[in-house]
Amino acid sequence: MHHAATPPAWVMLAYLVAGVCFIMALRGLSSPQSSQSGNRFGMAGMTLAVVTTLIHYMPIADTENPFAMPDVGMIALILAAIAIGAVIGIVTARRIAMTAMPQLVAAFHSLVGLAAVLVAAAAYLNPEAFGIAGADGIINPVSRVEMGLGSAIGAITFSGSVIAFLKLNGNMSGKPIMLPMRHVINLGTLAAIVALTAYFTQDQSPWVFWTLTALAFLIGFLLIIPIGGADMPVVVSMLNSYSGWAAAAMGFTLQNSAMIITGALVGSSGAILSYIMCRAMNRSFISVIAGGFGGDAAASGEAGAAIDRPWKRGSAEDAAFLMSQAEQVIIVPGYGMAVAQAQHALREMGDLLKAEGVSVKYAIHPVAGRMPGHMNVLLAEANVPYDEVFELEDINSEFARTDVAFVIGANDVTNPAAKTDRSSPIYGMPVLDVEKAKTVLFIKRSMGGVGYAGVDNELFYRDNTMMLLADAKKMVEEIVKSLGSGGH
């Protein structure tokens, strides 16, 4: 069975409609109200793409006979493969805890990457099936480049995402792992991949394709191991982007508009998210990729001296009293809230304060958490209405008019040194102006630890700061108890 390079018009149209549905899926995310219908557009587009492919590329039992019956055994096998995937996917999606969303997304990225490698390999082994080879089995040179790129980007996405998953899931330390000469090794490997892709157009021997793919697996691994846990929002976004480019490259090979449109959408989406994350940390994309940020050694003698500075400690009762007397409280959550799973207790605290007539708002820094939008999902899970949750630029001016800023599990994103101390590693990073509030309540496990940037936080020693030293969830629960007893 030899398919012409161009499928019939109805097939092409169906793929185009699928592509448009995917655009609508992303368009829906412009507001929470339209997001659910957007997601349904996405599902419809995917169904259309899959059904069209199944019908047009129906496996035939006897390829010599144009009137042959479909190969029922193979169709059953394909449907079984879809069913297996469906069960694993749906069960995982139902069971996953919202705090584990970054790991899940990384795991999903790795699957897209591996699927791209498998498709590229299948196209390499059976180019006739994809209509990219002449009768003599010679693959078009342009298709070879597309195939090589698809396989390489897919492999990088796969191995990079596996490392990101292991770091996010805690199977591997979040600390950067620095190999000696890593920049030389990485650049050499990248150059070899580019050279092999170019050489692949001249020589389609198996060793070229497989070496190229193997090197790409290696570079994905090498690229991610030196990147620290706190830079994960950038890494996850970047891998998101790569999974899109891999799909687009395979779309070129297959001349499939649905794949190309989707690949371009996902590729741009990941790239924009990476840009937003880098901007929110005032770091260049190159410096994140070069890795090494957030090591242990960053805190120098300066921080050691700082520990002796005086600071104030408060109790849950003090916090409950201060907040119940306030007109407005702004809650600033960070990764520590996710780790402690404190979002539900926090919402309860917010409800009790609102019952006492206090205005309660939430302020989210773009890089709070381990992936873009991580805090928003956790607050939504705890039933915090999304119109009480504000982005940095929308709420920063309000701290000056706020009685209490309640910082829970965030650290560097509140550090005033980012605005004033030129020598600080986080200088220039946009931060939440929590110190402008009348009182800052800062939950922290102990005074010893520092944030991911390894810098001490000036905020702890301010006159208007009260440190609440405890596990975030326990502290909030105690505040809730204290507020509930109404002893004030």
Next chain:
Amino acid sequence: MDFISILSIFVLACFVGYYVVWQVTPALHTPLMAVTNAISSVIIVGALIAAAAAGQEGAKWLGLLGVVLASINIFGGFAVTARMLAMYKKKERR
């Protein structure tokens, strides 16, 4: 389709992606990643073609494995996105 037509679709789609994604509200960035994950698994089209094609046995099995992996992502990605989006609620007005 010739290469230039395909490239045109790609370039225009990049622009569409750029403008559409900037419109996404930051509160929905996590669902954005989950749904882009699901839709990038449209790569299943390639896996289905490889699995269904006659000839090369190895390519068939690679295709089938690709179908399983992409299906996990499609069903898992859309399901987890739907689960997240259902949690976003507005304040009840009193």
